[in-house]
Amino acid sequence: MYKVVVPGDFLSEEANRAGEGTYVDDGKVYAMKYGIMDDKEEIKVVGLAGKYVPLKGDIVIGKIVEISFPYWIVDIASPYEARLHTSELTKGEERRIEFGSMNRYLDLGDLIVAKVLNVDAMMRVDLTLKDEFKIGGRGRLIEISHTKVPRVIGRSGSMIKMLKEKCNCFIFIAKNGRIWIKGSDDEMNLAFQVVLMIASEAHTSGLTDRVADFLDSFKKRRG
Amino acid sequence: MMKEEIQLIKEGKRLDGRGFEELRPIKIEVGVLKRADGSCYFELGNNKVIAAVYGPREMHPRHFQDAKMAVIKYRYNMAPFSVDDRKRPGPDRRSVEISKVSREALDPVILKEYYPKTAIDVYVEVLQSDAGTRTAGINAASVALAAAGIPMKDLVSSVAVGKIDGEVVLDLNAAEDNHGEGDMPVAMVARTNTITMLQLDGRFSHEEFERGLKLAVSACRTIYELQRTALLERYSESVGEGEA
Numbered sequence: 190m191y192k193v194v195v196p197g198d199f200l201s202e203e204a205n206r207a208g209e210g211t212y213v214d215d216g217k218v219y220a221m222k223y224g225i226m227d228d229k230e231e232i233k234v235v236g237l238a239g240k241y242v243p244l245k246g247d248i249v250i251g252k253i254v255e256i257s258f259p260y261w262i263v264d265i266a267s268p269y270e271a272r273l274h275t276s277e278l279t280k281g282e283e284r285r286i287e288f289g290s291m292n293r294y295l296d297l298g299d300l301i302v303a304k305v306l307n308v309d310a311m312m313r314v315d316l317t318l319k320d321e322f323k324i325g326g327r328g329r330l331i332e333i334s335h336t337k338v339p340r341v342i343g344r345s346g347s348m349i350k351m352l353k354e355k356c357n358c359f360i361f362i363a364k365n366g367r368i369w370i371k372g373s374d375d376e377m378n379l380a381f382q383v384v385l386m387i388a389s390e391a392h393t394s395g396l397t398d399r400v401a402d403f404l405d406s407f408k409k410r411r412g
Numbered sequence: 413m414m415k416e417e418i419q420l421i422k423e424g425k426r427l428d429g430r431g432f433e434e435l436r437p438i439k440i441e442v443g444v445l446k447r448a449d450g451s452c453y454f455e456l457g458n459n460k461v462i463a464a465v466y467g468p469r470e471m472h473p474r475h476f477q478d479a480k481m482a483v484i485k486y487r488y489n490m491a492p493f494s495v496d497d498r499k500r501p502g503p504d505r506r507s508v509e510i511s512k513v514s515r516e517a518l519d520p521v522i523l524k525e526y527y528p529k530t531a532i533d534v535y536v537e538v539l540q541s542d543a544g545t546r547t548a549g550i551n552a553a554s555v556a557l558a559a560a561g562i563p564m565k566d567l568v569s570s571v572a573v574g575k576i577d578g579e580v581v582l583d584l585n586a587a588e589d590n591h592g593e594g595d596m597p598v599a600m601v602a603r604t605n606t607i608t609m610l611q612l613d614g615r616f617s618h619e620e621f622e623r624g625l626k627l628a629v630s631a632c633r634t635i636y637e638l639q640r641t642a643l644l645e646r647y648s649e650s651v652g653e654g655e656a
Contacts, residue, residue, distance in 0.1 A: 195643045196521070196558050197566030197603050212523075212565060221523060221565065223558040223643055237647065238450065239561025240468050242527070268468045268530040311479065312529050336561065392647045 191394060194220040194234055201232050210234030224336075225392060237392060241267040241335040241365045243314045247305045250324070250367035251316065253295050258288045261295055263303070263316060266332060266365045271314035273303065278318065300324045302363065324361075328371035329381060333388040335366035340391040341384060348387065348397050355404040356380040379407060418591045420576040426588065428457075432581045435571070435631055440551075440642035442559050450560025452642075454552035457585060458542035463552035465560040468530035476531075481524035483531050486515035488549055490538040510546045517550050517570065517599035517609035523563040532562060543589035544572045550599050550609070555639050559646075567639050568608060569632040570599035573624040575614060580624045582631055596621075598628040602636035605629070 194200065198220040200211060207218045208231030220226070224236040243249065243265060251271060255262035260272040275286040278294050286294060295301065302324060303316040333341070341362055342349045353360055358372030358380045370380045383400060390396055420427060430436070436457025445451035448464040455461075471477040488510040492501045503511075514536070522532070534557065536549035547570035554568040574584040576592035589595055594614020600607045616624060 193644050193647045195567065195640050196564040197601070198640075210563075214565075219565070221563045222561060224561070236561045238559065240449075240527070268470055268527060270470070 191392060192226045192228075193224070193237075193392070194226050195223050196220055200226060200234075201228075203232070206230070206232050208233040210236060235339075236336050238334060239336055241265070243267055243269060243271065243305045243308050243365070245305055245308055247364040248319075249303055249305060249316075249365040250330070250361075250363040250369060251301050251303055253297050253299045253301070256291050256297065258291060259286075261291065263301065265314070265316075266335070266367055267314075269308075269312050269314050271303075271305070271316045273301070273316045273318070277316070280318075295323075300330065300369075302361070302369075324369050326371075328359075328369055329377050331368040331370065331381060331384050333366045333368065333384065335364065337388040337391040338362060338364060338366055340396065341368065341387050343397055348400065351397070351401060351404070352380060352383060355401075355408070356383070379404075418587070420588055420591060421579060426576070426581065428585060432579055433627055433631075435583050435634065436585065438635065438638055440555060440638055442555060442642050442646045448556070448560075450556040450558070450562070452552045452555040452559060454548050454555070456544055456548045456551075456583070458540060459538070459545050459548045460540040461536055461538050461545060461548045461552050463549065463556040464535045464537075465532065465553070465556040465562070466535075467532040467560070468527035468562070469533070471529060471531040477529045478524075480528055482522075482527040482529075484515055484519060484522060484524070484534065485531055486511050486518070486534045486536070486553070488514055488536045488538070488546065490541060490545070494538045494541040494545075510549075513609055513611065514546055514550050514553065514599075518553060518557065518568050520606070520608050521554075521564045521566045521568055521601060522557065523565065526563050532557075532560075541586070543584050543586040543595075544597070546570075547572050547597050547599065551635060551639060555642060558643055566601045566603055567636060568599055569602050569635040569639060570597065570609065571628050571631040571635060572597040573628045573631075575616060575620060575624075580616075580620050580627065582627045596624055596628070598625065598632065600629065600632050602633045 201218040204213045210222045212221045220234045222234050222236045224234045227233040249265045251263035251265045254264045259275045263271040265271045301322045306315040306317040356376045361369040439455040441453040444453045450465040452463045534553050538545045550570040575594040576588045596612045599609035
C-alpha cells in the first residue's frame with residue numbers, strides 16, 4: 190500500500206503532476222526525498238525524516254531561549270529560530286513592556302503556543318500569539334519528527350480523537366512536532382507511550398486499529 | 413616506502429581469491445546511530461566505516477552561513493586503531509584532502525537551496541581500513557544523507573579501480589594498493605552516469621584508463637542497487653509489531 194522511495198527513483202512520466210518532494214528532469218518525475226510516495230491528483234513524496242521549516246500560518250509550540258529587547262528569541266524545533274515582539278503581549282492595550290521587565294511576562298524556558306506570522310527571504314521567523322498562549326503546569330511535552338505529525342492526527346482527526354477519548358487527556362499537537370499532553374499521571378504516561386508508538390510505526394498501514402487494540406488491552410489489564 | 417616485489421596475481425586470481433572484476437562483499441545498515449538525524453554503517457570487505465549526518469541545523473560560526481543555501485561540512489576521520497600501525501589521531505594532510513573531495517562528490521546531488529543559512533554536518537569515521545575507505549565513506553554518507561531526509565536528486569555510489577601486475581582490476585585491497593601500480597577512486601550518480609569524483613594515483617595508459625572507468629561505472633551501479641535496497645528494507649519489515 191505504502192510505497193517507499195529513495196532519492197532519484199523514477200516516479201512518473203507525467204511532469205505536470207509533479208508535487209512536493211519530487212523534481213522533474215528531462216520531462217520525468219523523480220523522488221527528491223527518502224519517503225513514502227503519494228500518488229493521487231499530484232505525485233508527492235512525504236519524507237520519513239527531516240527538519241521542520243516554518244511556514245506562514247503554522248501553529249507551533251516554542252520555547253523561550255533568549256531575551257533580547259524588544260524580542261523574545263524562541264526555539265521552534267527547527268534550524269531556524271523565531272522571534273516574538275513585545276507588542277504581541279500587549280495587543281490592543283495602552284501599556285508597553287519596558288526594557289528589563291520582559292522576563293516578568295515570559296522567561297527563559299517558558300513554553301508558548303504561537304502562530305507563524307511571517308517568514309522572510311532571510312529565513313527570519315516572526316511569531317504572533319493566540320489568546321491562550323502560555324502552556325505549563327502539570328503536563329508533558331513530547332518531541333517527535335514533524336513528518337510524523339499527520340499520522341498522530343490521523344485521517345480527518347481519527348487518531349487524535351481516539352487518543353483523547355481513551356486516554357482522557359488534553360492533547361495539543363503543533364506543526365513542528367511538539368505535542369503537549371495534560372491529564373492525570375497514569376493517563377499522561379499512557380498517551381506518551383502511544384504517541385511514541387505512533388511515531389515509530391508511522392510508515393505502517395492499519396495503524397489506527399492497532400493503536401485502538403493497544404489502548405483497549407491496556408485498559409483491560411488495569412481492570 | 414620500501415618496494416619489494418610481490419606477485420599479486422596467481423593463476424588468474426588475486427591474493428584474496430577474487431577475479432579481476434569482482435567487488436569485495438558489501439554490507440549496509442541504515443539508522444545505526446540513534447541520536448544522529450541519519451546514519452549508515454558500511455562494510456566493504458575489511459573496510460568498516462560509519463557515517464552520521466546531523467542537520468540541517470543552525471550554522472556556527474555565523475559568518476560561514478550562506479544566505480542562499482545550506483553549507484555541507486564533511487569530516488573524514490580514521491580511528492587510531494583502523495590501521496596496522498597506530499594512526500596518530502586528528503586531522504592530517506590526507507584526511508583533510510579526502511574530506512574535501514568527498515564533500516565535492518556529494519555536493520552536486522544535494523538540493524541545498526531548501527535550507528538556506530544552515531549547515532549539514534557529515535561525519536565519516538573509519539573503524540577499520542583495508543584500502544578504499546574514501547569510497548566506502550562516500551557510499552555510507554550518501555545513504556546517511558538520504559536517511560536524514562535531506563532533499564537530494566540521487567544517491568552517490570563510489571568504488572576504486574587499480575592496476576596490479578599490469579592488469580586493471582576492480583576494488584583494490586590494502587596489499588594490492590601498497591604493491592600495485594595505480595589506484596583510481598571514482599564516485600558517480602549511477603542513474604545519470606554523472607561522475608562527481610575521479611582521482612588517479614599511478615600511471616595508466618589511455619586504454620587502461622578507459623577499461624578501469626568502465627569497470628568502476630558498472631560496479632557503481634551494483635553498489636547503487638545495494639544502497640537503495642538497504643534504505644527500502646528499513647521501512648518494509650516492521651508492519652506487525654512495534655520496535656519500541
